[in-house]
Amino acid sequence: MASAAHSTGTLLTIDLDAVVRNYERLRDMAAPAACAAVVKADGYGLGAAQVAPALATAGCDTFFVAHLGEALILRPLLPDAAIYVLNGAAPGAERDFVASALRPVLNSREAIEVWAELGHAQGPSAAAVHIDTGMSRLGLTEDDLDRLAADAGPIAAIDVRLVMSHLAVSEEAEHPLNALQRERFEAVRAILPAAPASLANSSGIFLGADYHFDLVRPGAALYGVNPTPGRPNPMDATVKLEAPILQVRAIDSPRTVGYGATHQVSRPSKIATIPVGYADGYLRSLGNRGRCYVDGRPVPVVGRVSMDLVTLDVTDLPDEMARPGTMVEVIGPNMPVDELAESAGTIGYEILTSLGRRYTRRYLGGTA
Numbered sequence: 001m002a003s004a005a006h007s008t009g010t011l012l013t014i015d016l017d018a019v020v021r022n023y024e025r026l027r028d029m030a031a032p033a034a035c036a037a038v039v040k041a042d043g044y045g046l047g048a049a050q051v052a053p054a055l056a057t058a059g060c061d062t063f064f065v066a067h068l069g070e071a072l073i074l075r076p077l078l079p080d081a082a083i084y085v086l087n088g089a090a091p092g093a094e095r096d097f098v099a100s101a102l103r104p105v106l107n108s109r110e111a112i113e114v115w116a117e118l119g120h121a122q123g124p125s126a127a128a129v130h131i132d133t134g135m136s137r138l139g140l141t142e143d144d145l146d147r148l149a150a151d152a153g154p155i156a157a158i159d160v161r162l163v164m165s166h167l168a169v170s171e172e173a174e175h176p177l178n179a180l181q182r183e184r185f186e187a188v189r190a191i192l193p194a195a196p197a198s199l200a201n202s203s204g205i206f207l208g209a210d211y212h213f214d215l216v217r218p219g220a221a222l223y224g225v226n227p228t229p230g231r232p233n234p235m236d237a238t239v240k241l242e243a244p245i246l247q248v249r250a251i252d253s254p255r256t257v258g259y260g261a262t263h264q265v266s267r268p269s270k271i272a273t274i275p276v277g278y279a280d281g282y283l284r285s286l287g288n289r290g291r292c293y294v295d296g297r298p299v300p301v302v303g304r305v306s307m308d309l310v311t312l313d314v315t316d317l318p319d320e321m322a323r324p325g326t327m328v329e330v331i332g333p334n335m336p337v338d339e340l341a342e343s344a345g346t347i348g349y350e351i352l353t354s355l356g357r358r359y360t361r362r363y364l365g366g367t368a
């Protein structure tokens with residue numbers, strides 16, 4: 001955390017108790033299936049080293065990250081948990097997985113063969129097998145599965161702890177691909193070793209019990225992103241971002257604001273500048289589109305978003321608020337992550353994983 005002297009004055013508050021409440025809600029929905037936590041990309045930007053131990057204390061015993069490096073950071077903090085690495089083991093990294101008792105997600109026949117060789121050498125090691133049922137991204141293809149069915153040797157040398165697949169359109173409950181993926185998943189499970197199965201991400205949990213299998217894998221919903229777009233958000237918000245006004249510029253004559261002169265001031269105005277920019281994850285697409293709040297009053301972003309600064313039209317604020325030091329709500333009760341994402345033309349996932357490294361971070365609750 002930056003010291004006061006180095007602080008930009010921008011405060012990111014992360015509520016670990018809210019993350020735990022979200023976990024408990026998802027866990028209760030998914031029961032009797034177990035509930036893991038996806039903490040890749042530094043816990044979707046919130047801080048995996050803070051989020052994961054808080055969830056472990058709440059009873060979560062299975063975690064997913066994308067990369068080995070992310071898993072190695074978490075291992076000492078989660079000594080007893082199962083940690084899966086979604087992108088699998090890069091060639092040569094197998095020893096690092098075994099040394100830290102990490103479980104690769106085996107995404108190809110080649111990955112299965114390499115992990116099986118290790119198994120022949122020193123006894124089967126734990127791993128997940130990932131089936132591609134509709135993402136066309138990672139995971140075993142139908143051709144891979146046919147070959148595995150013909151020669152069970154490699155898979156027999158692996159301690160398969162999980163068979164998993166990943167849904168492509170789970171946030172659209174009516175989309176026919178959901179049921180198709182579930183059917184494909186059920187069909188291929190029959191030719192793989194009997195192991196717990198996992199299909200559902202956050203939105204997949206809301207598709208109903210047919211999608212829960214033995215383990216669900218929420219990420220975004222833990223962090224407050226709405227897993228049911230178009231319907232009220234059943235999750236609690238977990239982050240709040242506030243920035244102080246640095247300067248207020250009173251403008252009487254016609255002028256423009258910011259790079260590209262994209263905003264024309266057409267009335268006597270007050271423009272406030274805050275120390276948040278696209279380098280901090282306040283996306284440049286929010287120029288002339290975003291909105292912040294001061295004490296519940298909307299203040300629109302005017303002009304382009306700069307690297308380190310955003311300009312706000314505070315003309316309608318009372319004078320005692322439109323001045324340096326006033327804290328501006330950038331993300332919070334008036335501007336939830338999903339709404340900010342929509343203004344930026346993106347999804348809440350991108351807003352969270354872009355949250356800046358220059359903010360002073362304050363954690364509430366949990367074990368912090």
Ligand SMILES: *Cc1c(COP(=O)(O)O)cnc(C)c1O
Pocket residue numbers: 038040086165166200201202203217218219220221
């Ligand atoms: C990221 C990811 C998840 C979590 O997805 P959310 O939509 O954030 O809940 C689950 N499974 C896999 C394979 C993933 O890559």
